[in-house]
Amino acid sequence: MDLELTGEQEAVRRLAEDFVRREVAPHAARWDREESVDPAVVRRLGALGFLGLTLPEEYGGSGGDHLAYCLVTEELGRGDSSVRGLVSVSLGLVAKTVAAWGTEEQKRAWLPALASGEALGCFGLTEPGSGSDAAALATRAVREPGGDWTLNGSKMFITNGTWADVALLFARTSDAPGHRGVSAFLVPADAAGLDRRPVHGKLGLRGQPTAELVLRDVRVPAGALLGPEGKGFSVAMSALAKGRMSVAAGCVGIAQAALDAAVGYAGQREQFGKPIASYQLVQELISDISVDVAAARLLTWRVADLIDRGLDFATAASQAKLFASEAAVRSANSALQVFGGYGYIDEYPVGKLLRDARVMTLYEGTSQIQKLIIGRALTGISAF
Numbered sequence: 001m002d003l004e005l006t007g008e009q010e011a012v013r014r015l016a017e018d019f020v021r022r023e024v025a026p027h028a029a030r031w032d033r034e035e036s037v038d039p040a041v042v043r044r045l046g047a048l049g050f051l052g053l054t055l056p057e058e059y060g061g062s063g064g065d066h067l068a069y070c071l072v073t074e075e076l077g078r079g080d081s082s083v084r085g086l087v088s089v090s091l092g093l094v095a096k097t098v099a100a101w102g103t104e105e106q107k108r109a110w111l112p113a114l115a116s117g118e119a120l121g122c123f124g125l126t127e128p129g130s131g132s133d134a135a136a137l138a139t140r141a142v143r144e145p146g147g148d149w150t151l152n153g154s155k156m157f158i159t160n161g162t163w164a165d166v167a168l169l170f171a172r173t174s175d176a177p178g179h180r181g182v183s184a185f186l187v188p189a190d191a192a193g194l195d196r197r198p199v200h201g202k203l204g205l206r207g208q209p210t211a212e213l214v215l216r217d218v219r220v221p222a223g224a225l226l227g228p229e230g231k232g233f234s235v236a237m238s239a240l241a242k243g244r245m246s247v248a249a250g251c252v253g254i255a256q257a258a259l260d261a262a263v264g265y266a267g268q269r270e271q272f273g274k275p276i277a278s279y280q281l282v283q284e285l286i287s288d289i290s291v292d293v294a295a296a297r298l299l300t301w302r303v304a305d306l307i308d309r310g311l312d313f314a315t316a317a318s319q320a321k322l323f324a325s326e327a328a329v330r331s332a333n334s335a336l337q338v339f340g341g342y343g344y345i346d347e348y349p350v351g352k353l354l355r356d357a358r359v360m361t362l363y364e365g366t367s368q369i370q371k372l373i374i375g376r377a378l379t380g381i382s383a384f
Contacts, residue, residue, distance in 0.1 A: 005067075005071075008064070008068070009065075009067055009068050009071060012053075012064065012068045012071055012072060013068075013071040013072070013075065015048060016048075016050065016071065016072040016075035016076065017075050019044070019048060019050075019075075020075050020076060020078060020079030020080075021079075023041065023044060024041070024076070024079040024080050024083050025079045025080070027080075028079060028080035028082075028207070028349075028352070029346060029349070029352065031080065031082060031206075031207035032080075032082070032206045032207050032346070032352055033206075033346070034207070035200055035202075035206045035207065036207055036209070037080070037082050037083055037086070037207040037208065039163065041083060041086070042086060042117045042120055042163070043116075043117040043118070044117070045083075045086065045087060045117055046115065046116040046117020046118065047116075047117065049062035049064075050062075050072050050076075050087055050091075051087060051090060051091050051095070051114065051115055051116070051117050052091070052095075052114075052115030052116070053068060053069040053072060053091065054066055054068075054069050054091075054096065055091075055095060055096070055099055055111060055115050056099065056111075059099065059107050059108070059111035059112055059115065060111055060112030060113075060115040060116060061099075061111065061115045062115065065304070065308045066242075066245070066303075066304035066305075066307045066308050067301060067304040067305065067308065069091075069092075069246070069249075069304070070245065070246075070249040070300055070301060070303075070304045071249075072087070073087065073088060073246050073249035073250050073253070074249045074250065074252045074253040074256070074297075074300075075253060076250065076253065077249065077250030077251065077252065077253025077254050077257075078253035078254070078256050078257045078260075079253070079257075080207065081204070081205055081208075081250055081253070081254060081356040081357075082205050082206065082207035082208035082356075083207070083208075084250040084253065085159050085160075085205060085208045085250075086120070086159075086160060086208065087246075088159075088243065088246040088247065088250065089121065089122060089123055089159045089160050089243075090114060090120045090121040090122075090160060090164075091114070091115075092239075092242060092243050092246040093121070093123040093168070093239045093240070093243050094114065094121030094122065094123055094166070094168050094239075095110070095111060095114040095115065095121060096239070096242060097168060097184075097226070097235060097238070097239040098110050098111060098114075098168075098186070098226065099111060100238065101184070101226050101227040101235050101238075102186075102226060103223070105223060106186060106223070106226065110166055110186065113165070114166075119165035119166060120160050120163050120164045120165055120166075121160065121164055121165070121166050121167070121168060122158050122159060122160040122161045122163075122164035122166075122167050122168070122189075122211075122213075123158070123159070123167075123168050123239065124155040124158055124161075124167050124168060124169040124170060124213055125137070125155070125170050125236050126155060126156050126157050126158070127139060127153065127154060127155055127156055128154060128156045128212075132365070132366060132368075132369050134170075134179075134233070134236065135178045135179035135182065135233060136178075137153075137170060137171070137172060137182065138153055138172070139151065139152065139153025139154065139155070139169070139170070139171040139172065139215065140152050140153060140171055140172050140173075141171035141172065141173045141183060141185065142173075143173070144219070147221070147222035148219055148220065148221055148222060149173075149185065149219070149220050149221075149222070149224065149225070150217055150218065150219050151169065151171050151185065151187070151215045151217075151218040151219075151220065152215055152216060152217060152218070153171060153215050154212060154213060154214045154215065155169065155212065155213040155215075156212050156213075157199065157210060157212075157363070158210065158211045158212070158213055159208060159209070159210055160208075160209055160211075161196055161198075161199075161209060161210060161211025161212070161213055162196050162198050162209045162210075162211045163209045164189045165188070165189050165190075166186055166187065166188055166189060167186075167187045167188075167189055167194075167213065168184060168185075168186060168187075168226065168239075169184070169185050169186075169187050169213075169215075170182055170183070170184055170185075170232045170233075170235075170236055171183060171185060171232070173229055173230065173232075174230060176230065179232075179233030180230060180233075181230065182230070182232035182233045182236075183225060183227075183229050183230055183231070183232040184225070184226040184227055184231075184232035184235040184236065185220060185224045185225055185226060186220075186224050186226050187218060187220055187224060188220075191218050191219070191220065192218065192219070193215060193216045193217045193218040193219070194213065194214075194215055194218050195213070195214040195215075195216070196211045196212075196213055196214075197211055197212045197213075197214065198210070198211055199211055199212060202359075203355050203358060203359070204352070204354075204355030204356040204357070204358055204359050205356055205359055206355075240364055240365065241313065241314045241317050242307065242313075242317070243364050244303075244317040244318060244320065244321035244364055244365065244370075245300060245303040245304060245307070245313075245317050245320060245321070247321050247324070247325065247360060247363070247364050248296065248299065248300040248303070248317070248320040248321045248323075248324035248325070249300050249324075250360070251296060251321075251324035251325050251327065251328035251357065251360050252293065252296045252297045252300055252324055252328075254328040254331070254332060254353055254356060254357045254360070255289065255292055255293045255296060255324075255327055255328045255331035255332070255357075256293050257349065257353055258289055258328075258331040258332045258334070258335035258350060258353050259286070259289045259290055259293055259331065259335070261335050261339075261348070261349050261350050261353070262285065262286050262289060262334065262335040262338040262339070262350075263277075263286060265338060265339055265342075265348075266282050266286060266338055269339075269340075276338070282338060285334045285335075285337055285338050286334075286338065288330070288331075288334055289330075289331040289334050289335065292327035292330055292331050293327070293331065295323065295327070296320070296323055296324035296327045296328075299316075299319060299320040299323055299324065300320045300324060302316055302320070303316045303317045303320050314373075314377075315373070315374060315377040318365070318370040318373045318374050318377075319370075319374060321364065321365065321370055322367055322370035322371065322374070324360075325357070325360035325361045325367065326361060326367060328353075328357035328360055329354070329357045329358060329360070329361060331353075331357075332350060332353040332354035332356075332357045333354055335350040335353065335354075336350045336351065336354055338350075369384075372384050
């Protein structure tokens with residue numbers, strides 16, 4: 001590793017590394033072809049404490065700091081980004097948000113199950129007509145006599161959507177313009193009127209369950225409101241700021257896997273009578289990957305350190321997510337070049353790495369949105 005870890009952090013990393021080697025990596029290619037990881041992996045992730053990292057132990061969490069969380073996320077991304085996504089969304093976007101914004105009743109109701117893997121969460125912000133412009137969402141929530149809420153609308157590209165037990169959904173609760181009219185709700189996935197439609201045929205992350213959610217008169221009690229009414233956009237943005245660190249860590253894992261594969265193949269593959277690792281231009285490809293891995297890792301660890309010290313981290317998270325996601329694409333593409341024609345068939349891992357990396361520049365804020373966030377922080381002027 002690039003920096004010295006504590007004994008506890010190193011133990012967590014080794015546990016994740018061993019889990020990936022035994023229970024994820026051997027199946028990743030098959031899960032990719034079948035478009036589904038084994039659902040049993042969720043309970044195993046929970047049993048190892050990975051779904052409870054950074055959550056308070058009083059709510060069933062396994063504690064730990066955000067660097068330990070990054071280490072686990074990196075190892076999962078190194079083995080199969082589809083599995084990494086299960087954790088990043090259920091823990092990173094849903095459980096951590098409940099812990100930060102939830103009432104005592106909401107924490108008791110959901111956190112122990114989410115931390116153990118008995119339940120899985122999904123995060124419903126993106127809609128068919130609103131992606132980067134999240135404040136333009138159209139899903140509506142209307143307060144009924146007695147305090148219940150009725151939700152109508154749809155969500156798109158929702159990770160864990162078909163497997164989730166609870167959905168953290170965002171809906172417009174007033175006619176106030178932009179983000180001021182948005183609220184957050186915890187909606188049980190078996191609620192009447194909630195239809196979950198699987199999304200197939202993705203370029204990458206094919207083993208990860210992805211869905212469109214359609215809500216038709218979905219009724220939830222007043223206690224389903226997460227955070228104050230009208231503050232849903234703040235809830236969403238706080239979740240995504242930490243979520244970008246998780247995505248960045250997963251991208252470090254992809255880039256590291258690309259480096260491992262390129263170095264291994266270059267030492268074995270011979271052309272013109274000697275290993276291709278002996279050629280300068282192949283070494284250039286490999287060295288470029290190694291620099292991207294190191295830089296992305298340190299940017300990501302910086303975010304974890306800022307969070308754990310209680311300092312502002314949002315801009316650093318955007319910087320890490322921007323660099324690491326683009327670096328993962330570059331690294332996987334360079335590794336494919338090292339493999340040559342063999343990299344283009346799925347008998348070898350680098351094609352999948354490239355496909356999985358590509359979406360990282362899109363979700364939880366595109367690379368272009370990250371640049372606007374960083375630019376706003378530096379200049380004090382919003383360009384959107």
